[in-house]
Amino acid sequence: MANTDDPLSITFAALADPTRRAILTRLAKGEATVGELGEPFDMSAPAISKHLRVLEGAGLIAREVDARWRICRLRAEPMHDAHDWLEAYRRHWEGNLDRLVEFVERTHRADTKQRDSGAPRTPRKKP
Amino acid sequence: MANTDDPLSITFAALADPTRRAILTRLAKGEATVGELGEPFDMSAPAISKHLRVLEGAGLIAREVDARWRICRLRAEPMHDAHDWLEAYRRHWEGNLDRLVEFVERTHRADTKQRDSGAPRTPRKKP
DNA sequence: GCTTCAATTAACCACTTGGTTAATTGATAG
DNA sequence: CTATCAATTAACCAAGTGGTTAATTGAAGC
Numbered sequence: 055m056a057n058t059d060d061p062l063s064i065t066f067a068a069l070a071d072p073t074r075r076a077i078l079t080r081l082a083k084g085e086a087t088v089g090e091l092g093e094p095f096d097m098s099a100p101a102i103s104k105h106l107r108v109l110e111g112a113g114l115i116a117r118e119v120d121a122r123w124r125i126c127r128l129r130a131e132p133m134h135d136a137h138d139w140l141e142a143y144r145r146h147w148e149g150n151l152d153r154l155v156e157f158v159e160r161t162h163r164a165d166t167k168q169r170d171s172g173a174p175r176t177p178r179k180k181p
Numbered sequence: 182m183a184n185t186d187d188p189l190s191i192t193f194a195a196l197a198d199p200t201r202r203a204i205l206t207r208l209a210k211g212e213a214t215v216g217e218l219g220e221p222f223d224m225s226a227p228a229i230s231k232h233l234r235v236l237e238g239a240g241l242i243a244r245e246v247d248a249r250w251r252i253c254r255l256r257a258e259p260m261h262d263a264h265d266w267l268e269a270y271r272r273h274w275e276g277n278l279d280r281l282v283e284f285v286e287r288t289h290r291a292d293t294k295q296r297d298s299g300a301p302r303t304p305r306k307k308p
Numbered sequence: 309g310c311t312t313c314a315a316t317t318a319a320c321c322a323c324t325t326g327g328t329t330a331a332t333t334g335a336t337a338g
Numbered sequence: 339c340t341a342t343c344a345a346t347t348a349a350c351c352a353a354g355t356g357g358t359t360a361a362t363t364g365a366a367g368c
Contacts, residue, residue, distance in 0.1 A: 059199075066197035070190050071356085075266070082273060088315060101357055103316055108355090122314045122365050130273035137271070139202070140264040146209060146257035198326085215345060228327055230346055235325095249335050249344045 061113075062139060065132045068112035073097070074105050078114060081128040088124050188240075189266060192259045195239035200224070201232050205241060208255040215251050 059067070068074060077091050092102035106126065109115045113132045118125045186194070195201060204218050219229035233253065236242045240259045245252045 062202070063197050063199055066193050069263075069266075070193035070197055072187055072190055073356095075189070078270075082270060089313095097356095098358065099315065100317080100359085104356070107316095124315065128270075128273055130270045133267050133270050134274045136196075137264065137267040139196075140260050140267065143205075143209060143255075143257045143260050144264070146255055147261045200326095216343095224326095225328065226345065227329085227347080231326070234346095251345065 061132065062135055064112045065114070065136045068108050068114055069136070071105070071108075074109055077105060077109065078128060081115060081126060082130075085125050085127045088126065091126060188259065189262055191239045192241070192263045195235050195241055196260075196263070198232070198235075201236055204232060204236065205255060208242060208253060209257075212252050212254045215253065218253060 069078075073095060076094070080086060080091060080094075088099075088102060088106060091106070092099060095102065106115065106117070110117060113129055115126050116129050118127070196205075200222060203221070207213060207218060207221075215226075215229060215233060218233070219226060222229065233242065233244070237244060240256055243254050243256050245254070
């Protein structure tokens, strides 16, 4: 997920790591220093620093310098777009719509020996 | 994001690519063959095949063999957990709660020369 | 000035990712 | 049997990831 990737890809990529998600969960409870954020993890300080850079690159956290400390805060806005993107698929998991389609499709084929669905793809030629 | 990663990480990682998201969007409209899915992209067939493997590994699609063709279908269930995870942060982006906290915190510090927030982190010792 | 401490940067490593071209598998059509 | 076609696998490559240890920066405290 290079720096040239689109914002949504960068957001999803940043969320695709349990350490980073745990850091965001911690920050949801309030600001924290880098040291405090890294304390729960069996991981070196540079490793935490890199995770924070990824989160900052995704716009999911902001860092502010306070003397020797860097105070991190959650910036949840990018999650909004990710949430919206997923929202569009809600009907597909609610009520198991896709399983229903599959079931109907499967039984139909068993009867008539042909594939079909509500939004049929362009038929392949079998001359 | 190795195969040993947790399901949520695998889901987010699978979504962190615009080609794969476009494939899912296409499949939301109905089943399709691998060839049909790859047609819109300026990309080789093996590249599409790899993307489909990632999506299948995340449980986001299912493939069924039909003669020479592989019919792909959307399986949106894994998105449900991702959506739920993000949902927990809704209040942080709605109403710009985090910006509010930052504002209050910033003005407070300007007045009293000390940092503080609603859920304060453990204070650092400055002996 | 010297030390200590928080954090980052530098350099390195093993592994993954996203793409390529070439070869392979399986089914269909003559 | 042979040719064709959909799709995958194999082998390869450049770049990115997630981690390490060692070195560096910058502010604080005596």
